[in-house]
Amino acid sequence: MATAAVSTERKNYLNAEYGIRSWLLTTDHKRIALLYLLSITLFFFIGGFFALLIRLELLTPAGDLMTADMYNKAFTMHGQIMVFFFLIPSIPAVLGNFLIPMMIGAKDLAFPRINLLSWYIYVAAGILYLYCLMTGGVDTGWTFYTPFSSQFSNTHVVEAGLAIFIVGFSSILTGLNFVVTVHRMRAPGMTWSRLPLFVWSHYATSIIMLLGTPIIAITLLLVVLERTLNLGIFDPTRGGDPVLFQHLFWFYSHPAVYIMILPSMAVISEIVPCFSRKRVFGYTFVAASSIAIAAIGFLVWAHHMFVAGISLYSALVFSFLSFLVAVPSAVKVFNWTATMYKGSISFSTPMLYAFGFIGLFTIGGLTGLFLATLGVDVHVHDTYFVIAHFHYVMVGGAVMGYLGGIHFWWPKISGRMYPEAWGRLAALIVFLGFNLTFFPQFVVGYLGMPRRYWQYPPEYQVYNVLSTAGASILAVGYLLPMVYLLWSLRYGKPAPDNPWQATGLEWRTPSPPPTFNFEETPVVTWEAYEYETMPLPDEVTLER
Amino acid sequence: MFDKLPLWPTSASVHARYEDGLFIFLTLVSLAMTLVIFAAVAIFSMKYRRRQGRQASHIEGSLLLEIGWSIAPLGIMMIMFAAGALLYFRMRTPPTDSDQVYVVAKQWMWKLQHMEGPREINQLHVPVGRDIELIMTSQDVIHSFYVPAFRVKQDVVPGRYTTLWFRATEPGTYHLFCAQYCGTMHSGMIGEVIVMDPKDYHAWMVNGAASGTLAQTGMTLFQQLGCNTCHRSDMQGRGPMLNGVFGHSVQLEDGRAVTADENYVRESILQPAAKIVSGFKNIMPSWQGQVNEEQLNQLVAYIKSLSPAPEGAAVNSGAAGGMQPQESEDTK
Numbered sequence: 124m125a126t127a128a129v130s131t132e133r134k135n136y137l138n139a140e141y142g143i144r145s146w147l148l149t150t151d152h153k154r155i156a157l158l159y160l161l162s163i164t165l166f167f168f169i170g171g172f173f174a175l176l177i178r179l180e181l182l183t184p185a186g187d188l189m190t191a192d193m194y195n196k197a198f199t200m201h202g203q204i205m206v207f208f209f210l211i212p213s214i215p216a217v218l219g220n221f222l223i224p225m226m227i228g229a230k231d232l233a234f235p236r237i238n239l240l241s242w243y244i245y246v247a248a249g250i251l252y253l254y255c256l257m258t259g260g261v262d263t264g265w266t267f268y269t270p271f272s273s274q275f276s277n278t279h280v281v282e283a284g285l286a287i288f289i290v291g292f293s294s295i296l297t298g299l300n301f302v303v304t305v306h307r308m309r310a311p312g313m314t315w316s317r318l319p320l321f322v323w324s325h326y327a328t329s330i331i332m333l334l335g336t337p338i339i340a341i342t343l344l345l346v347v348l349e350r351t352l353n354l355g356i357f358d359p360t361r362g363g364d365p366v367l368f369q370h371l372f373w374f375y376s377h378p379a380v381y382i383m384i385l386p387s388m389a390v391i392s393e394i395v396p397c398f399s400r401k402r403v404f405g406y407t408f409v410a411a412s413s414i415a416i417a418a419i420g421f422l423v424w425a426h427h428m429f430v431a432g433i434s435l436y437s438a439l440v441f442s443f444l445s446f447l448v449a450v451p452s453a454v455k456v457f458n459w460t461a462t463m464y465k466g467s468i469s470f471s472t473p474m475l476y477a478f479g480f481i482g483l484f485t486i487g488g489l490t491g492l493f494l495a496t497l498g499v500d501v502h503v504h505d506t507y508f509v510i511a512h513f514h515y516v517m518v519g520g521a522v523m524g525y526l527g528g529i530h531f532w533w534p535k536i537s538g539r540m541y542p543e544a545w546g547r548l549a550a551l552i553v554f555l556g557f558n559l560t561f562f563p564q565f566v567v568g569y570l571g572m573p574r575r576y577w578q579y580p581p582e583y584q585v586y587n588v589l590s591t592a593g594a595s596i597l598a599v600g601y602l603l604p605m606v607y608l609l610w611s612l613r614y615g616k617p618a619p620d621n622p623w624q625a626t627g628l629e630w631r632t633p634s635p636p637p638t639f640n641f642e643e644t645p646v647v648t649w650e651a652y653e654y655e656t657m658p659l660p661d662e663v664t665l666e667r
Numbered sequence: 668m669f670d671k672l673p674l675w676p677t678s679a680s681v682h683a684r685y686e687d688g689l690f691i692f693l694t695l696v697s698l699a700m701t702l703v704i705f706a707a708v709a710i711f712s713m714k715y716r717r718r719q720g721r722q723a724s725h726i727e728g729s730l731l732l733e734i735g736w737s738i739a740p741l742g743i744m745m746i747m748f749a750a751g752a753l754l755y756f757r758m759r760t761p762p763t764d765s766d767q768v769y770v771v772a773k774q775w776m777w778k779l780q781h782m783e784g785p786r787e788i789n790q791l792h793v794p795v796g797r798d799i800e801l802i803m804t805s806q807d808v809i810h811s812f813y814v815p816a817f818r819v820k821q822d823v824v825p826g827r828y829t830t831l832w833f834r835a836t837e838p839g840t841y842h843l844f845c846a847q848y849c850g851t852m853h854s855g856m857i858g859e860v861i862v863m864d865p866k867d868y869h870a871w872m873v874n875g876a877a878s879g880t881l882a883q884t885g886m887t888l889f890q891q892l893g894c895n896t897c898h899r900s901d902m903q904g905r906g907p908m909l910n911g912v913f914g915h916s917v918q919l920e921d922g923r924a925v926t927a928d929e930n931y932v933r934e935s936i937l938q939p940a941a942k943i944v945s946g947f948k949n950i951m952p953s954w955q956g957q958v959n960e961e962q963l964n965q966l967v968a969y970i971k972s973l974s975p976a977p978e979g980a981a982v983n984s985g986a987a988g989g990m991q992p993q994e995s996e997d998t999k
Contacts (some may be wrong), residue, residue, distance in 0.1 A: 191851045216832065264848045270825060271808040271850060275774070359826020360955055365809060366824060399715075405728035430811065431822045432829045435759050439752055446744040450737055457736045458728075460704060463711040465724035470716070477710060483706045489697040496747045498682075498754025499689055502818040505811060505846040570676045571815025574844045576854035580842065582673050618804070655725050659717070 135538065135635040150235035151638055156221035157536075158242050159212060162249060164605075166208040169256075173201035175598065178560075178591040186578035194577040196278065202265025207287050208249055210521055211379060214386030215332075216245070216297055219325045219530045221536060223301060224320050225629035228310025228647065230639045233303040241296035248290035255282035264575060266376070269357035273349040281350055284343040291336045294382075298332030301325055310628070312647035317588040319627055319651050320409050324389030327413035331378045331385075332418065339375035342368065366431055373424035381420040383517055384484075385413055387524025388455055391477050394531055395459045397625045398474035399466030400659065402652040405458045412451035419448040429500045438497060445495035452488050456481060467659070471623075472546030476527030479554045483519025487512060490565065508568025512562045519557055526553065526604065533608065534622045538635040539615030543607040545607045553600035559593025625658040626652055679862065681836040685754050687818075692750070696743060758819060761832035765798035769881065769964040772803065772810035772823040775856035776847055782968060783872060784880045789858030791843065793835055794868035800832040800965075802929055806960045811847035814860050822847055829928040835862040860930035878933065885969025888962055897951070906951060907944045913974035918945040932967050 136153045139145075146154060176197045180188045189197065220238065224231050232238050253263060261283040263272040272280050305326050318326075348354050348367070355361035357368050396403045396504070403409060425433055425441040459481060468474070490512040494500050503509060533541050567586035572579055579587070620631040626649075632641050649656070678687055692773060715721070747974065771778040779787045793799050805825040812831055813820040816839075821831035845856035858946070863871060878884070897906035909951055913932065916924050920943040925931055934941050939951035958966065 135771070186854070191854070192669065193708055195848075195851065195853070261849075268809060268848070271848070275808050275850060312834045359824075365826070400717075400723040402725070402727055403724065405733050407727070408733045430820050431753070431809075432824050432827070435756065438755065442752060442755075443748055446741070446748050449744065453740050454737055456704060457732075460707045460711070461726075461728075461732070463708065463715065463728065466715050467717045467723040468712045468715050471710070478712070481708060482705060485701055486697075489700055492697070492744065492747060493690070493693050496689065496693060496751030498686055498751045498758060499693065501755065501758055501820050502690075502750075502815070504820060505813070566674070570673055571842065571844065573813065573844045573854075575848040578854045580857075585672050617761055654723065667929070 133633065134631065134637060136638045137538070137635050139638045142400040148239075149483075150231070150239055152220050152224050152232050152235065152238055153536075153636065153638075155238050155242050156217050159216040159245070162242075162246060163209050163212055163217065166204050166249065167601075167611070168517035170201055170209055171598065171601065172205035172603050173197045173204070173369065174594065177201060179596040180577065181579070182585045182591045184579050184581045184584050184587075185631070189577075191577045192262060195264075195575070196260040196290075198575055199262050199264050199469060200256060200260055203261070203283060203287065203307050204252070205377070205517075206265055206383075207244075207290050208252065210383040210517060211294055212245060212297070212388060213383075213521070213525050214528060215325060215328055215382075216242075217292075218390065219301065219328075219386060220297070220534060222627075222629055223304060223322055223325060225601040225632065225636065225640050226322050226415055226627055227305065227308060227313050228628050228641065228645045229304065229308035230641070232300045233308055234300050234589050238300055238431055239294050241293040241300070245290055245297070248286045248293065251282060251289065252286035252554050254614065255279045255286060256426050258282070265367075266372060267343065267346055268372075269346065269349070269365045270359070273346050273357050273368075281347050283421075284347045286345045288340050288347070291340045294332050294455065295336045296338070298329035301329040302333065305329075309322045310647055313628075314647075316407075317647055317649070317651050318410075320392035320403060320413075321627075323410040324385045324392065324413045327417040328382055328385045328389075331417050334421070335375040335378040338371060339379075342371040342375070345371075346575065364407070366428070366433070369428050369431055370425065372599065373427045374421075377424040377427065378417075378420045380513070380516065381416050383521045384524075385416060387480065387521045387528075388413070390524040390528035390531070391459060391480050392455075393625070393627065394473045394477040394527055395462050396652045396654060397531075397623050398471055398477070400464045400468075400654045400657070401466040402654060404461035404464070405454075406651065407478070408454055409458050412454045415451040416448065419444065419451070423448050426500070429497055430504050442497045444494055446492065449488060449492060449495070456485055456488070470547070472541070472543060472550055473527045473623075475547055475550040475554075476523050479550060479557075480520060480523040480527065483523060483554075483557065487515030487519055492513065502571075503568055505574055506568040507564040507572050507574060510574050511564035511568060514561045514564075519561070523553070523557075529604070529608070531623070532629075533611070534618030535629060537608075537609045537612055537615070537632050538618050540622065541604075541611045542607050543613060545603065549600055549603040549607075552596060552603065556593050556596030556598075556600050560590050560597050561593070563587075563589040564595075622660060626654060626657060669934055677816040677837075677841065678818075679835055679839060679841060680814075680837060681834045682754070682758055683816065683818045683836075685757075689747075689754060693747060696747075700740075714796065727773070758832075761796045761800040765800040765832055766793075767800045767802055767968075768793075769961075770801050770803040770812065770823065771960045771964065772807075772812070772845070772856075774806040775845070775852040775997050777812075777843065777845075777856070777858050778961065780964065781872075782881045784878065784884070785872065789843070791858070791860045792868060792871050793860065793862055794864050794865045795835050795838050796865070798832060798834045800827050800830055802830055802964070804828050804960055804963075808849045809847050810845045810849050810856065813844040813846035814841055815844070816841040817860075820846055821911065828933060830929075833869055835860075838862045838864055879950060881965055881968040882972035883969075884974075885965035885967070885972075888958075888965050889969055890929060892954075892958070894966075905947075907947055908972050909970050910973045913971045915974070917942075919943060920945050920947070929971075932970050936963060936966060 136151055261515055262278045263276050312443050355363045357363045357365045423445045426445045429438050563586035567583050572583045618634045620634050767782050769780045777789050779791050803823040805823045810823040817833045819831055819833050821829050839862055841860045843858040843860050897904045898909050900910055902908050912927050917927050918924050937955045940949050943949050
């Protein structure tokens, strides 16, 4: 495979132009993806810093490390940064941006300038949020529940609300760009039934972004207006309804969970067939389940409100629909597992992350059933059980998928191989650290420890100590890839065009790709995942 | 510090056993499912791991399997749904003869008042074996009344009443938490529920003998505020007579009919224009901001006491006796 080593002279998207201007004014989807990668990584570590503060405070039952107000700000900003400035843009804006045009055989997204605009909007919102953080922060919880946020909090709710209002437009524009691109820019022969599942999943995600994000924008704007103009929409003393806010908030924020997890499922659907050397099992069902999740996902929001005082009968309906939305997720897990049956499975780093994803997402999904079960939810709602559940989905699921994807496509993005042994080690550390952090929270949640508690009764301490220990291991697992991926940019082995012998169009172009992705527009005459036609990858090129 | 490692929360109410059973059922199903997935992944990845010359088989999918693994989980989930819904219905439907306690939540404190009069802060004394219904509201932000040992939780929302009921089965002292984030000292908004032997409870109740029952205080307030000038008991007032209204259907001016419950009475005091009783004019002033939450509770309790529970429904022979205040209809 040594013959495949590329000449360093070859022009690609990275060395096509030099200088800061060429990056800040680029319309190349691949460069914009890297701009996003840098900015969301920054926010990931800021959000992670707050997570660390939370875990350190909870090491002891007494509120001793921070003041109560500081702690409240820490979990608020951890949540808001991780959800709105990391998880929602993570896979779509980085991997989706980089890969979707290549996967469908296009030169770029449909609206390259709008793509750049959405990054600038993201940055503007990010700066506003950092300003909010620097000037004192916000303490409403990431959920902004009224009337606390609208009338009682004395922190920078307006700035935080506006920042998230603004960052929503970045997400809307990205979604719009993807939808139009998938409809209009597919190469000849790239029919809908030949689309990689990565694209299907992102298509479903984009629909949610387009339809859901305006609702959160309006909702947060109402909170801002309520604070500044004293509107009274959520104020019960003037005929307003504080619970109305929760309906509006979750109408977006539950589908937002699928904005975070669907792209991760997209990554897994690429990794599992590649490292099993097999077609994905039940292509149609995996593709359709993405659409089903997006559709049903809009109809389950009130399962966050079973104890909020909603009517008995609406609770029944929402409980039922919440069970229903579990079906397409389960279908995906079954299909990935079945894909491995009679495959030829290798344990490369991306596949280890895929294993991790399947395991953790299964636990995250199944514990979701506990919360959909009305009588059980009454007890565990707003306890650490819920915290554990959604971290299994959003960290165990979404972040595992993100890291798996970053490793899988790193050769394509950077033109370098990462050190495989370090990659495997980091994946293992992340998996162990994650479970040690969050599994004890299921137990302490069932015991009754409420979320967002700065101090807690001493009988819950053992589980919190375990959790904090796990978090420090997890931190190592997240820092390691930072180090060796950066290292590989200089010292990594040059990557061949298709190191994994994967089937996607993005692998039929040089690593790193030229600015316009393909020398000539590809014509697709094959199905997705025809792994039976591909040779086995040469393991030697993968090991360093 | 590590002397106790609790694994299961105390169960001390009638809901708790049911909820625990359901939780164990869900855990077993989840464990089985997790095991199936984990075992499949482990077995496949071991058995089919890449070796020299191993070729993957060509398999596209199976409609039968897809249908099977969609329908089967859905079937199991419907059992969860039904069992969970039944428990939830029980939790949300208080027995008609339960003892009532009014709860006002505020940043960061629980204020409770028993029908018999005694007030408590961050503590709730209840007798074992009695159905207790809490009628709750908040005077600021949303809070949530949560007693893990009883497996009950209900948000406490400003501007309306929400209710929660339980029947404690074991004497003891249990955590009371605020479960809905409510600001700086959210984690300090905790208290305890003290479940007592009926005899001890009676002694406690007598000890804490207050100036009068909640309804009596409400009656005094009703007169002080001059409510009785319009709401007379002789049908001659400018406002509707309130005797026998609570718990019954009320015909409204716009043709609708509503049941007079706590939320209706509350709204009629704070926003009288919202629902005008058929045959009356919209002349009552709003009391929004004029009476506080506790006074509202007293008025509600008083108006409630004007409608004795229907025959047979209320068999009130609680240990403390006279749980349901039976005021005379004499409002002057």
